[in-house]
Amino acid sequence: MTVRGGGKPRGAGVGGVASEEPRRPVIDSGWDDYIPPDPAEIAAGRGPRPFATRRDYRKDRFSGLSPILRFIAFAFVLGGLVVGGLFFVALPVVRNGIVDWAAENPTALQLPFVSDIVRGSLWSSISQPVDATDTEVVPIVIATGATPAQIGDQLVEAGVIQDARAFVYEAIEKGATQSFQIGRHVVSRSMTVDQIIANLTSAPAAPPTVRITFREGLRIEQMVAELEYKEANPDDPTAPLTMNISQFYDLAIHPPTDLLSQYPWLKLPAGASLEGFLFPATYQVAPDTTPVELLRMLLDAFVSHAPPGLLALPPDQIYQTVQIASLVETEAKIDADRAPIAGVYVNRLNPKLWPTGLLDADPTLNYANDSVWLQDNPNIETWVNYTFWNPITTTGALSQVVFPGALAAYNTYHHAGLPPTPICSPSAPSLAAAMAPDTADGYLYFLAKNDGTGGHAFAKTQAEQDANLKKYGYTN
Numbered sequence: 001m002t003v004r005g006g007g008k009p010r011g012a013g014v015g016g017v018a019s020e021e022p023r024r025p026v027i028d029s030g031w032d033d034y035i036p037p038d039p040a041e042i043a044a045g046r047g048p049r050p051f052a053t054r055r056d057y058r059k060d061r062f063s064g065l066s067p068i069l070r071f072i073a074f075a076f077v078l079g080g081l082v083v084g085g086l087f088f089v090a091l092p093v094v095r096n097g098i099v100d101w102a103a104e105n106p107t108a109l110q111l112p113f114v115s116d117i118v119r120g121s122l123w124s125s126i127s128q129p130v131d132a133t134d135t136e137v138v139p140i141v142i143a144t145g146a147t148p149a150q151i152g153d154q155l156v157e158a159g160v161i162q163d164a165r166a167f168v169y170e171a172i173e174k175g176a177t178q179s180f181q182i183g184r185h186v187v188s189r190s191m192t193v194d195q196i197i198a199n200l201t202s203a204p205a206a207p208p209t210v211r212i213t214f215r216e217g218l219r220i221e222q223m224v225a226e227l228e229y230k231e232a233n234p235d236d237p238t239a240p241l242t243m244n245i246s247q248f249y250d251l252a253i254h255p256p257t258d259l260l261s262q263y264p265w266l267k268l269p270a271g272a273s274l275e276g277f278l279f280p281a282t283y284q285v286a287p288d289t290t291p292v293e294l295l296r297m298l299l300d301a302f303v304s305h306a307p308p309g310l311l312a313l314p315p316d317q318i319y320q321t322v323q324i325a326s327l328v329e330t331e332a333k334i335d336a337d338r339a340p341i342a343g344v345y346v347n348r349l350n351p352k353l354w355p356t357g358l359l360d361a362d363p364t365l366n367y368a369n370d371s372v373w374l375q376d377n378p379n380i381e382t383w384v385n386y387t388f389w390n391p392i393t394t395t396g397a398l399s400q401v402v403f404p405g406a407l408a409a410y411n412t413y414h415h416a417g418l419p420p421t422p423i424c425s426p427s428a429p430s431l432a433a434a435m436a437p438d439t440a441d442g443y444l445y446f447l448a449k450n451d452g453t454g455g456h457a458f459a460k461t462q463a464e465q466d467a468n469l470k471k472y473g474y475t476n
Contacts, residue, residue: 125166126193130159134189139208139238141184142200148177151200160189160196167193176201184208186238208239209284214298216280216427217329219367220273221374223425224249225383232384239287246380248291252278259292263299267315269421276322276422277302305428307435323418325426325434330363330389331446333454338433340458344446346437349417354444357416365392367423368403368410447472 138158142151148171152164161167170193171177183204187196212230214223227245234240251259253273260266266277279301285294303311310321324345332338345361348354369392374383394401399413409415410423426434443458445465450472457472459465469475 122163122166122169125161125163126170128162129192130162130189132190137186137188137236137238139184140187140200142180142182142204144182146180146182148172148180151180155187155196158187160187160191161193167196170194171197208236208287210239210241210287210289211235211282211284212241212294213282214278214280214425216430217424218280219370219388219424220249220252220275220278221370221380221383222388223252223278224380225386228380229384241285242288243294244291248294249380251291251295255295259295262296263303265311265315265318266299267319269319272319272421274299276326276425278425279305280425280427281305305431307428307432310431310435319422320418321431321434322422322426324437325430326422326424327359327361327363328433329424329426329430330366331361332430332433332456333448335429337446337456338429339436339438340441340443341446341456342430342433342437343439343441344443344458346439347442347444353442358414359412359416359418360398361412361419362391362398363389364410364412364419364423365398365401366390367419368407371407371410372403447474450474 138160140151140154140158140160146154148168149164152161152167155161155167156164174194174197176197179201181201181204184207185200185202186205187199191199210230212226214226218226224245227241227243227248231241231243231245252275255268255274260268268274274295278295278298281301283294283297283301285297310318313321324342327345328338328342331341345359348359349357351357366389369390370386370388373386377383377386392398392401397413399411401411401413402408403411406420410419412419441458442460445459445462445468446456447465447468449455449457457468459468466475
């Protein structure tokens with residue numbers, strides 16, 4: 001039994017009836033954890049421990065601080081952990097909120113603590129470019145009335161900055177919000193926000209242009225191939241050529257009356273193209289230049305570079321001069337040879353000097369041979385990879401080469417006179433040579449020297465030509 005309040009255990013009364021002695025009140029002395037000694041210990045002579053040595057477990061449990069103070073300490077520590085956790089979790093949210101608020105209310109940046117928070121939050125976006133190795137140009141067009149926030153959004157959309165707020169903040173800090181220049185600017189992903197702001201507050205870039213070079217001696221289909229290549233491989237990917245090249249080709253082959261009417265001197269034979277009149281040069285054109293606009297540029301350049309007096313000739317003589325000039329262009333490599341080569345062809349057109357009237361001009365056959373290939377390959381995209389002007393190969397005499405239809409007349413070994421049309425775009429020196437051919441020496445033959453100079457040897461007779469053939473390694 002458990003001893004409580006120092007009372008004795010209730011015993012049985014007489015006859016085993018429980019005693020009716022009144023129960024004493026139970027007094028909690030704090031010792032209800034007391035465990036009586038084991039009888040075996042008593043028998044062994046070991047009595048209970050002295051009273052003074054008994055352990056008071058309640059006293060140990062609440063030693064030191066009182067329970068209320070301990071609770072307060074526990075609550076304080078727990079509260080600190082909670083507040084600390086909330087601080088680290090909520091701090092980014094609070095900072096972003098302040099940054100967003102400052103972006104919408106720039107005057108808030110006048111408060112130092114707000115400015116510091118914004119700069120600290122956006123510093124990496126301000127100081128670091130999106131990609132330091134990516135220098136590809138990206139066009140940015142600032143419209144009239146555009147705000148810094150709108151410009152920032154445009155920069156983000158273009159992928160050149162990371163955060164529009166960083167752009168707005170830095171623009172405000174630098175006092176540049178009213179200095180952005182309307183127009184087209186060129187930036188890159190390798191630029192920092194500061195560099196981009198400096199660019200956008202400077203004068204706009206010049207309007208984009210496409211550089212197109214038509215070298216001397218190209219036929220119209222080669223010009224088309226050059227345009228195709230330029231469109232597929234733009235020098236500036238942000239401003240590629242967007243011309244309808246098929247339309248350019250159609251207009252060059254079948255020039256419309258309204259175009260020809262702008263050049264009264266240009267009277268083409270029926271069905272003739274603009275071959276020979278599209279002047280070879282380098283042109284800077286707008287990316288969206290139309291086919292008609294480019295054709296006008298080429299014709300205008302022809303007018304500008306035509307030798308004096310050419311355009312004052314009757315239209316048929318202008319056309320004949322261009323025909324001869326195109327032959328000179330395909331043969332001559334140095335300017336000193338142009339007038340003599342032109343003279344040879346003019347002399348061969350003189351029945352007194354050359355009774356057959358055959359020009360025997362290899363380039364006209366090459367032109368016809370390429371034209372046959374072009375008829376079989378009408379897809380202009382394939383012309384980029386075709387090699388033009390390859391010498392025609394045949395096991396027989398060139399005079400026996402037959403071309404289909406109207407192309408047959410380009411075999412000047414078989415058909416007398418000039419070819420039906422010019423065969424390429426001649427340069428200004430070739431046009432000048434055709435206007436003033438060197439016929440005084442009476443040359444009727446010429447051949448390439450094959451000595452690395454690019455020059456030609458000329459002869460008046462077949463005997464002189466045979467000697468030149470031997471001299472320059474054509475015959476033994």
